[in-house]
Amino acid sequence: MGSDHRSLDFYGEGWLLVELLTWERDKYRLLKSYKLLEGEAPGKILDVGCLAGGAMIPLMRAGWECYGVELSESYKVALERGVKCMRHNVEEGLPFEDCFFDAVWAEEILEHVLDTDFLLSEVYRVLKPGGVLILSTPNIASLTNRFKLLLGRYPDYLQYSNDGVGHVRYYTASVLVSQLVHHGFNVEKLTGNFLPAPKPLVREVLKRLVLSPLGSLLPTLSDVIIVKARKRK
Numbered sequence: 083m084g085s086d087h088r089s090l091d092f093y094g095e096g097w098l099l100v101e102l103l104t105w106e107r108d109k110y111r112l113l114k115s116y117k118l119l120e121g122e123a124p125g126k127i128l129d130v131g132c133l134a135g136g137a138m139i140p141l142m143r144a145g146w147e148c149y150g151v152e153l154s155e156s157y158k159v160a161l162e163r164g165v166k167c168m169r170h171n172v173e174e175g176l177p178f179e180d181c182f183f184d185a186v187w188a189e190e191i192l193e194h195v196l197d198t199d200f201l202l203s204e205v206y207r208v209l210k211p212g213g214v215l216i217l218s219t220p221n222i223a224s225l226t227n228r229f230k231l232l233l234g235r236y237p238d239y240l241q242y243s244n245d246g247v248g249h250v251r252y253y254t255a256s257v258l259v260s261q262l263v264h265h266g267f268n269v270e271k272l273t274g275n276f277l278p279a280p281k282p283l284v285r286e287v288l289k290r291l292v293l294s295p296l297g298s299l300l301p302t303l304s305d306v307i308i309v310k311a312r313k314r315k
Contacts, residue, residue: 111275118310125184131191135160176204185214193249202265211315222252225303226278267311274304
């Protein structure tokens with residue numbers, strides 16, 4: 083993530099804990115996103131808002147040349163890990179030449195950005211014709227949020243002030259697909275991390291055997307929307 087809606091040092095020395103917690107919370111999103119890249123020839127990939135570069139480690143091992151942009155101090159760790167990372171605010175654009183990347187990884191970043199049209203136009207610009215975008219963002223129309231709104235409760239992940247993690251945009255699957263098409267992408271795959279359930283009921287075995295498969299089957303109800311899109315040639 084990389085937005086000026088949070089402190090430059092938001093993660094500080096706690097980047098490792100954040101990374102571990104992210105994997106524990108989001109491993110089904112990450113595993114499904116990696117799956118979407120299977121079959122693509124390894125080339126140059128950009129992680130937009132890469133934190134400490136943890137998501138790129140499996141891709142580097144698979145032969146990808148990994149780049150990153152990150153606003154927090156954790157960009158230094160990404161550099162040490164072999165990600166060609168620079169400290170940069172993505173709301174000012176992407177500091178790369180046109181048609182430079184074979185793939186862009188934009189996971190859990192769009193919800194932090196005010197001008198999402200500008201960011202997606204920049205992603206389109208730096209991708210080669212036929213290049214791939216892997217993108218994920220929280221789903222305002224998740225099953226949990228539908229019930230919460232019916233009961234008059236506030237939806238998950240949405241912030242009403244500048245406190246918290248800085249979410250300023252929120253998507254449904256149809257709106258995300260429409261915006262990507264508008265910016266010159268063909269959406270090849272729409273999936274979800276898992277179908278949310280009441281927290282007291284959720285156990286790892288239930289997530290793995292039931293909720294994750296349901297997230298793939300019913301992505302419009304999933305907790306997080308995951309998309310594979312391709313820049314039109």
